[in-house]
Amino acid sequence: MAEHSRLPCNQCLFFTSAGCKRGDACAFCHHLVAPQAAPSRPRKHKRDAMRQRIWSLLEQLDVEKQEPQEIVYQLQIEIQGTYFRRVAQGAVDSLVEVEPKQVTQGSCGALDCFSV
Numbered sequence: 001m002a003e004h005s006r007l008p009c010n011q012c013l014f015f016t017s018a019g020c021k022r023g024d025a026c027a028f029c030h031h032l033v034a035p036q037a038a039p040s041r042p043r044k045h046k047r048d049a050m051r052q053r054i055w056s057l058l059e060q061l062d063v064e065k066q067e068p069q070e071i072v073y074q075l076q077i078e079i080q081g082t083y084f085r086r087v088a089q090g091a092v093d094s095l096v097e098v099e100p101k102q103v104t105q106g107s108c109g110a111l112d113c114f115s116v
Contacts, residue, residue: 012026012028012029012030040081040082040083041083042081042083042084047083047087050078050084050087051087051091053078054075054078054079054084054087054088054091055091057071057074057075057078058075058091058092058095061075075088
């Protein structure tokens with residue numbers, strides 16, 4: 001079999017199941033396609049359960065000021081995948097209040113002017 005192009009191809013539907021009867025005369029690709037990786041995003045039920053668990057741990061951290069290390073440790077155990085790490089980071093970011101930047105007007109009249 002000749003070397004296969006890296007361009008996307010229109011694979012023959014019959015090649016992988018029972019075999020294509022047309023063989024080389026078939027107009028479709030008979031190249032074996034590697035199975036695609038599993039989706040990186042977990043199923044909805046698991047996402048919802050994990051989101052609820054992350055928020056419950058963050059609420060405990062907010063209420064129980066005396067033992068934050070244990071709660072942070074539990075949170076780190078919960079967020080093994082990259083998806084849950086992003087969810088946890090978003091939850092933490094929403095809890096942290098960022099003070100708005102104070103805008104100053106310089107002598108030239110421009111906002112945040114660096115002139116003295």
